[in-house]
Amino acid sequence: MAATGISESPAEATPRTTPAALELRGATKEFRLRRSRTVTALASVDLAVGNGEFVALLGPSGCGKSTVLRMLAGLDTPTRGEVLVNGGAPAELVRGHRLGIAFQEHALLPWATAYDNVALPFRVAGRPVDADRVNALLSLVGLEGFTDARPRQLSGGMRQRVAIARALVLQPEVLLLDEPFGALDAVTRRRMNFELARIWADQQITTLLVTHDVDEAVLLADRVVVLTGRPGTVRHVEDITLPRPRDKALTRDAEFHDIVDRLTALLDEGAE
Amino acid sequence: MNRARTTVLTVAGTLLLLAAMEGVGRLGVLGESWPPLTQVVAALDDPITRDLLGRALAATATAAGTGFVAGTLVALVVAVVGALLPPLQPGLDRLAAVVNAVPLIALGPLLITTVGREGTPAVIAALAAGFAVFVAATSGLGAAGAAHRDVFRALGSSRRATLLRLQLPAAVPLLIDGLALAAPAAVLGAVVGEWFGAPRGLGVLLVSSMQNFQTDLMWAAALSAAVISLTAYAALAGLRVAAARRFV
Ligand SMILES: Nc1ncnc2c1ncn2[C@@H]1O[C@H](COP(=O)(O)OP(=O)(O)OP(=O)(O)O)[C@@H](O)[C@H]1O
Ligand SMILES: [Mg+2]
Numbered sequence: 001m002a003a004t005g006i007s008e009s010p011a012e013a014t015p016r017t018t019p020a021a022l023e024l025r026g027a028t029k030e031f032r033l034r035r036s037r038t039v040t041a042l043a044s045v046d047l048a049v050g051n052g053e054f055v056a057l058l059g060p061s062g063c064g065k066s067t068v069l070r071m072l073a074g075l076d077t078p079t080r081g082e083v084l085v086n087g088g089a090p091a092e093l094v095r096g097h098r099l100g101i102a103f104q105e106h107a108l109l110p111w112a113t114a115y116d117n118v119a120l121p122f123r124v125a126g127r128p129v130d131a132d133r134v135n136a137l138l139s140l141v142g143l144e145g146f147t148d149a150r151p152r153q154l155s156g157g158m159r160q161r162v163a164i165a166r167a168l169v170l171q172p173e174v175l176l177l178d179e180p181f182g183a184l185d186a187v188t189r190r191r192m193n194f195e196l197a198r199i200w201a202d203q204q205i206t207t208l209l210v211t212h213d214v215d216e217a218v219l220l221a222d223r224v225v226v227l228t229g230r231p232g233t234v235r236h237v238e239d240i241t242l243p244r245p246r247d248k249a250l251t252r253d254a255e256f257h258d259i260v261d262r263l264t265a266l267l268d269e270g271a272e
Numbered sequence: 273m274n275r276a277r278t279t280v281l282t283v284a285g286t287l288l289l290l291a292a293m294e295g296v297g298r299l300g301v302l303g304e305s306w307p308p309l310t311q312v313v314a315a316l317d318d319p320i321t322r323d324l325l326g327r328a329l330a331a332t333a334t335a336a337g338t339g340f341v342a343g344t345l346v347a348l349v350v351a352v353v354g355a356l357l358p359p360l361q362p363g364l365d366r367l368a369a370v371v372n373a374v375p376l377i378a379l380g381p382l383l384i385t386t387v388g389r390e391g392t393p394a395v396i397a398a399l400a401a402g403f404a405v406f407v408a409a410t411s412g413l414g415a416a417g418a419a420h421r422d423v424f425r426a427l428g429s430s431r432r433a434t435l436l437r438l439q440l441p442a443a444v445p446l447l448i449d450g451l452a453l454a455a456p457a458a459v460l461g462a463v464v465g466e467w468f469g470a471p472r473g474l475g476v477l478l479v480s481s482m483q484n485f486q487t488d489l490m491w492a493a494a495l496s497a498a499v500i501s502l503t504a505y506a507a508l509a510g511l512r513v514a515a516a517r518r519f520v
Contacts, residue, residue, distance in 0.1 A: 073426045094428040101426045107419040111441050111519045123437060124429040 020048035021174060021206040022072055026081035029067050041067045043231035044081060052204035056217035058267060059227030059235075065210040066104055067232075069176045072208065073101050085174065093174060097125040100172030100205075102180045106163040108151040114138060115147040118165045125170065137165040140195060142188070156183040161192070168199065175200075175207040181216065190248070193219055197246065214260050214267070219246055226266050236266050307487050312495065315488035324477070325489070329496050331473040332393070332462050336500065339397025340458035344451065347402040351409035355439060356431055365410065372403045376461060380468040393465030393473060400461035401454035408450020412443025444519045448512045455504035463497055 024047040030038045041064040049055045057065050070076040071083045074090035085093045093099050100121075108117045118137055122129040138147055141161035143154075151159050164180050181189045197220055200207055211217050217224045218240055226236040242256060250256050290309055297308030316322050350368070354361040376396050383392045416438050424434045466475025474493045481490035 070422075073422075075422050075425055094426060097428045099426060099428070101423075103419060103422065105419055107417075107423045109420065109438070109441070111444075120437065121427050124424065124427045124433045126430075126433070 020084070021051045021053070021086055022049040022208060023047070023084040023087075024068065024071070024078075024081065025084070027068075027071065027078040027083055028080040029064065029071065029076065030079045040231040042078075043233050045227075045232060045234055047225060047234065049206055049208055052206055053223070054200055054207045054209070054221045056221035056224045057208060057210045057227065058212070058214060058217055058224060058263065059232060060229045060267065061212075062230050063227045064230065064232035065227065066178050069101070069178050069208065069210060072174075073099060073176055097121065097170055098173040099176070100167035100170065100174070101176040102160075102163045102167040102178060104178040104182070104210075106151075106159045108159055108162055108166075110151050113148050113150060114143060114154065114162050117151070117162050118169055120166060121170045133169060134165075137169055138162075141165050141192070157185070157188065160184065164192070164196075171203060172205060175205045177207065177209045179210055179212065182212070189213070189216070194247070196220065197244075201245065214263050215251065218242070218256060218259050218263065219250065224263060226263060236263075238263060305487055307491060312488050312491045315492055321489060321492070325492055325496060328472055328474045328477045328493060329500070331470075332459070332466065332475065332497065333500055335393035335465065335470075335473065336397045336455075336458040336462035336504075339394040339399075339461060340401045340455060340504075342394070343398035343400070343402030343458065344405045344454065346398070347405035348409055351406055351413060352435065354410060355413045355435055361410075368403060368406050371399065376400060376464055377467075380465075383465075384468050389469040390471060392468050393462040393470050393475070396465035397458040397461035401458040404454035404457050405447070405450045408446050408453070409443060412446035412450070413439045415446055416442040441519060444515050445512070448508060448515050452505055452508040452512060455508055456501040459497060459501040459504065 024045050026044040026046060027042060028040065028044050029042040030040050032038050045064075045068070047055075047068070057068065059065050067076060071078055072085060072090055074094050077083070083090060090099075109120065112120070115134055115138065118134045119129045119131075122134075135144070135147065138144055141164055143158060143161055143165075146154060146158065151162070154162065160180055160183050164177070167175060167177065167180075181192055184192060193216055199205070200220075209217070209220060221240055224238045224240060225234060226238070227233065228235045238259065240259065242250060242253075242259075294309040296302055297306050297311065300306075316325065350364055354364045376399060379396065379399070380392065383395055387395050413435070420438055420442070421434075424438050429437070462473065463475040463478070466473035467479060470476055474497045477493040478490060478497075481487075481493060
């Protein structure tokens with residue numbers, strides 16, 4: 001991947017040359033509802049995210065995007081097929097505290113301040129809290145004045161930003177983000193998008209981002225994977241070869257809009 | 273505003289209850305065994321009675337307090353062991369249920385021979401309080417939400433770290449509810465324990481004054497037990513208000 005840093009099209013060079021960091025092989029997930037009634041959330045999904053690659057996952061609500069992330073985090077296991085992280089079980093990455101994850105429902109500890117919530121991964125890992133790092137991340141997400149605030153004193157979007165800071169604080173090797181910017185206004189959302197792009201470029205964190213915002217997906221990702229409605233299957237994979245670093249100007253670019261329109265159309269059909 | 277209303281209602285209710293006690297006593301509708309409240313209080317003018325009651329009160333409060341603290345500590349340790357070693361959990365739950373199912377009074381003879389008459393009140397208080405705390409602690413340690421447990425699992429948290437940083441803080445509100453129930457239970461346990469021949473205490477005073485038809489003294493002892501019980505409960509209820517602000 002080192003060679004891809006200056007390449008104009010990292011997506012083409014990255015995924016196949018190195019073993020996938022994250023991989024789903026024919027992963028099917030069924031949930032048991034009541035006796036003998038099951039719902040198939042995902043049907044034989046194949047998906048590979050290369051080392052240091054940024055992949056965005058699009059799909060209609062309920063198609064299993066969160067389920068994909070949960071399986072990669074080792075919180076769920078596939079009914080059939082395989083889910084691999086660095087070629088092995090997801091548990092290993094988790095055990096080394098090298099996974100950063102931001103859940104759809106932020107899940108901050110209500111009794112802890114914003115600072116303590118962001119510092120939590122250090123404490124859980126049994127490492128001394130790096131206060132500078134915690135404060136730097138809090139100001140990165142625009143919350144420097146709220147270090148002592150409890151979650152219920154924060155707005156929904158502010159809580160999401162605390163959760164993102166918590167996911168990043170240990171400089172994870174793999175980052176799983178489940179609609180991390182869903183509750184943000186358009187301006188803050190774009191600003192956070194560019195911050196995330198910068199962090200990703202700096203540290204080459206393997207990232208899988210679930211989002212409903214097609215612009216965001218195209219802006220950030222090396223590849224965009226579109227899932228069909230339930231049961232979720234891979235409908236389309238789009239390599240995004242737009243040059244990096246991508247900035248605001250790109251959102252006015254014709255090619256950018258082309259891709260966004262095409263993916264939006266695919267989502268539309270997928271939802272039927 | 274709401275707070276003020278609650279306070280007013282509490283005070284009004286208490287006064288009404290005391291007035292009713294006084295009234296029933298004055299009218300003598302329930303016979304001589306129900307004296308007016310003023311007469312019970314007047315009995316305390318006698319320094320000997322006051323001294324007697326004071327020593328009994330101190331003994332019962334000490335036994336109840338010791339039992340409360342010991343019972344709470346043991347219950348917490350057992351609940352934490354259950355949380356750290358899940359296979360033990362069902363067994364511990366059943367053990368606690370069995371201990372609780374045995375009427376405390378039936379343990380008297382057993383305790384007299386093992387811990388002696390002096391130790392029995394504190395031990396019964398500990399059993400009564402410990403069960404309430406154990407039940408509260410076990411459900412409290414399981415009270416953390418699924419989303420929070422997922423966060424800890426994904427962070428690679430050890431069982432110990434999860435207990436310390438998630439389960440214990442999440443258990444605080446339920447735990448304090450449990451303590452608020454355990455405190456009156458400890459007082460009752462201590463009084464019952466004193467019936468098995470303890471040298472002093474409100475329980476002893478209750479029995480002896482009953483047998484000697486010292487109605488005023490008997491009521492003074494009963495009211496003293498109620499006052500300890502209510503004071504302990506009120507203190508813990510205050511703690512709960514503080515905790516609700518901090519932990520929810
Ligand atoms: N624990 C569970 N038990 C039963 N069914 C579940 C469970 N978790 C998810 N499902 C089902 O699996 C399907 C996929 O859920 P998932 O949360 O992965 O969707 P999603 O793509 O993340 O949706 P959204 O975009 O709305 O967040 C849904 O139909 C849901 O009802
Ligand atoms: Mg979801």
